[in-house]
Structure formats: structure tokens, C-alpha cells
Amino acid sequence: MTKSDYTNLVKQYSPGSKIAQNCLRAFVVGGAICVVGQLIMNVLLAGGMVRDDASLLTACALIIIAIVLTAMGTYSKIGKFAGAGSAVPITGFANAITAPAIEYKKEGLVMGVGAKLFIVAGPVLVYGAMASVVVGIFYYLFGGGR
């Protein structure tokens, strides 16, 4: 049997993910997290806060909630249920920072927590920074920047 024959055989015998169910769960949980965010933002805006600050505080509030849930061991259970629904919102980013911080605490506060904090979330920051520079260059050259 060749490797490509075997690859086909593996496909035949490997059950696929339950895509419809996963998508429904991701939709409901992801949507719900955004609704919580919107509710927080509405309260802040109603309190007279400017929009940028309200957005930032909303993100911070969601981040803190996610970190508390991660520390309680709840977020991993939500993630198991919701998949991308809890990974794609900013709460997933907070979970991705907190989970390794907790896991690697035993390796010390510097090389454990300090170094491992970004093993999952780090790429998001790296590529976010790269993309922002690309956007910045285009905006500076063509976009009406000074």
C-alpha cells in the first residue's frame, strides 16, 4: 500500500467534526459574548463616556471576566463546548494569556509565568504589530497622512 493509498484509507475511517453542531455552538456563544460586550458599552456610553474610552473599557471588562473564568477552570469548559465561539472574541485572547501563565507557574515567576505568558497569544501580537505597520506605511504614503 502506498502512502497516498493509505492517506485515502485514513480519510475513509476518520470521522469528521460535527460541523453544523460546532458552528451553531460557536454562533450562539460568540454572539452572546459580543452581546455582553455591547451591554457593557451601552452602560458606559449612557454614563457619558466618549466612544473610544468606552470601547477600551468594554474590552478590558471582557478580558477580566475571561481571566477570572480561566482561573476558575470554567473557560476551558466553555471552549470545549463553543470552539471558535469562545476563542475568536477578545476573551479568547485573555484565556490564551492566562492559561499558560497558570500552567507554567511551577517553572518560576520569570522563566515560567513571565516567559510563557505569550506562548499562545504572542503570535497575535506579533502579526498584529506587523499588519499595523503595513497599514501605517500605506496610509502615510497614500492615505492622506501628513
Place this chain on the structure above:
Amino acid sequence: MTILWAFIIGGLICVAGQLLIDLTQLTPARILVIFVVAGCLLSGMGLYQWLVDLAGAGALVPLPGFGHVLAQGVKKAIDERGWIGIFTGGFAAMAGGVTVAIVFGYIAALVTKPSGSAAM
């Protein structure tokens, strides 16, 4: 009304992520990277703001919204400081969220011990 749109748009962005997970062999980390970069580039081209206006948190809370914040930050910094803003705008815009995540994540690590509850 924004709340309904927040639910729908936020949910749909997550469904897009779920489809990428289930239909491709992309790892979750790669998908998050793709989302942030996509959000940043779309916003840079001016193609994301309408979604924020429509869905509020539904467009801001998922990671493409994070990318949008980066793009808007870099534009604002360039408007204020010229070319230096290319390098300061992105990180300045995400400083608040990331710092809160670091500080509270760190505190969580200090007060928590791995329980293994996820192992059952």
C-alpha cells in the same frame, strides 16, 4: 437594535473561525493570527468601519475588531505625529487591553494552582 446586530455579526465571525478550524488543518493560533491581520488590513482599507457602526461590540469584540483597533490607532498616530506614528500607533492602541490582560493574567497565575479539573 445594535444588540441584535452584535449577536448576529459577532456570532457569524465566530462561525467563520469554526469553519476554518473544522474544514482546514489550520491550528487555532494560526486562525487567530489570520483574523487579527485580516481585521487590521480591512480596516486599513476602510472596509471595517461600517461593520463597527452596524454591530458595535459584535464587530469590536472578536479578534478582527482587535485588528481594526490597531489600524485605527496607527492612522490616528500618523495624523498626529507623521511617519513616527507608523511604529507607535499600533501598540499604543492595544496598550490598554494587552496591559490589562498581562496584569490580571499574572495575578491569576499567582493566586491559582493547576487543579486538573480540565482532566476529567
Place this chain on the structure above:
Amino acid sequence: MKKIMGKQTVRFANPPTVLAAASIVGPKEGEGPLSEYFDQIAPDITFGTDSWEKAESQLVSDTIQLAVQKAKLRMDDIGFILAGDLLNQSSGSNYGIRACERPFFGLYGACSAIGEGMALGAMLLDGGFAQYVLANASSHYCGAEKTFRFPLELGTQRTPTASWTVTGDGAVVLAAQGNGPFVTAVTAGSIVDMGVTDASNMGAAMAPAAAAVITAHLRDRNLNADYFDAIVTGDLGQVGADLLMALLREEKIDIAKQYDDCGLLIYDREKQDVHAGGSGCGCAAVTFASYLLPQLQTKKINRLLFIPTGALHNVASIQQGETIPAIAHAIAIENRVPASDPPSSTKGAQS
């Protein structure tokens, strides 16, 4: 007497006896179908320690002591300890065995470790280099997740082909002399890589290695699969088990009647939400120690072919896009030593 049969099978002149075995598992395994067979079920997955690495070493240490005790021996009687696990540099074994003060060979065969240990141990005994050898293999769910996947509290979803690492340790004491069950023959597997890249589908990666070693064992000893009452693989899970059947059908070998997999025996897949089944060094080791060996000892089965399987990748190799190499070793354990196996033919046993 010539001890090599065919291409790669060792037949023992003085087949060692499996004297005793011990198993200690974590709480989740303790809720599974084999619950009543384990020697001990830990109430707490930390095993009273403050890190997953220490937990595994504690587990190793406790299980080895228990196995020696069940064999009615003292630690000093053990000529060699052969052990392996999944942590980096096999640290679970190294620290767990640190206090034993007995000659130690550390093994890495991933989840095939118990097979590797029993095979080499039996050879050491038949070679006359020791009276008693202890083979050990352990794994810990949390330690394996930390080593191979993600931090535990990260909210991720598993795919349906993923398996669940067993928290458990199985220790087997082999003796040069005894009344059986005997390790009669061993076929060491070679590395087989059929190009699987998905580290969440290790059953698929390992099935070809299991198929190759089963085929080789039967061919080298010129046996039919029916010779064995039970043919049990280590941790293929449902996907790997199905693939193994399909691969063996191509070789015209049918083992459906007597086949099982430790990864399918140890958990209730539906209720315990373990997807494809159990895996990890501990999976084959505790299932053999708690369930398979007693079946031999009570003569419920008389001829067992035990095939622990291992996936030999690491995190870096997968990130570099490498495929997953796999290995399996076949250990024949029989209540009676066959007078002499029929002469080995160079052709396949079944053809």
C-alpha cells in the same frame, strides 16, 4: 538453540515468567470500565504533589514499589529497571526511579514503552544477566497535554480522531524462572511512517506499525492469527483499530474475533468523552497489568499477543511539517511454552 526466527522475531530458550504486575491510575480511569481491576485508583490527579511532573514521578515510584511487593520480592532483587514515559527526557521515570538504587535503563518508545521494556527485559533474563527485571511505563494526562499540546486551561476543542492520555502507571516484574505465564517470543518492530501529519490522529499514524509487526510475528513463527486467544494493541483507539483491520485484510489476516485495543478497553468512549479512545504509555501498561495479565493467570485466555504502539514525533517535528513515525512491538505471552514452533517459512504465514 537459535534464538532468532525469521526476519525479526526472538524466541526465548528459557522463556521468562511474568511474575507480577501492578497498576495505579488517576480518577478518570478509575471511573472507566476497568475500574474493578486496578490495584489503586488515586482520588486526586496531583497524586499529592504540586506539579504534573512530580505527580507522574510519584505515580511511577508508588507503582514500582507495589509491583515489587506483589511479586513478593525486595527492590534489591530487581536486576534491572527498564522504564519510559512521555515527559521530556523521560523525566517521569528518571525522578520516580531515582530512589530505587537499582540499575536502570531509560527507554523512549512513546506509548510503546511497556512493550519495549518487556521485550528487552525478557532478553536480559533469557541471556542470563538477571534473575528479575522490572518493566515500567507511565503517562499523566496533564503532563502530556503540557508537553505535547496546550496549557490545560486553554479553551480548545478536540477533533473526533483525538485520543485521551491515560493517567496511570503499569509495572511488570519478569522472572528468569517461574511457572508462567511465559514471554515466549518477541517481535521488535521497525519504524513505520505512512505519511500521517495530523498529531490529533495518532491511531492512524500507528496502525501501519501495528499491522507490520503483527504480520511479521505470524510470518516469522509461521502461525495463523487463530493461534492466539487474544490480540491486543496498545492505544490505537477506534480510528486506528479500524485501520488496522483494513490493513491486515490486505495481508489476508483476519483477527476480528480475538482483537481488542487497550485504548478502547480503558474508557467508556461515549460517557467519558474521550473521542477515539485512550492513549499514552500508561494505556497499554495499566491495561496489561490490571486486566490482560490476570486473564492469562486465571487461564481465561492462554495465548496473548500484546502489541503496544507508539507515535515517535515531537512538537518540533510536527511544527516543521514532518510526518509521524510510528512503532509497535509484539510480545507473545503464553501459559504453555510451545514445544517448538513449526519451522519458519520465508513466505508469509498466511499466503
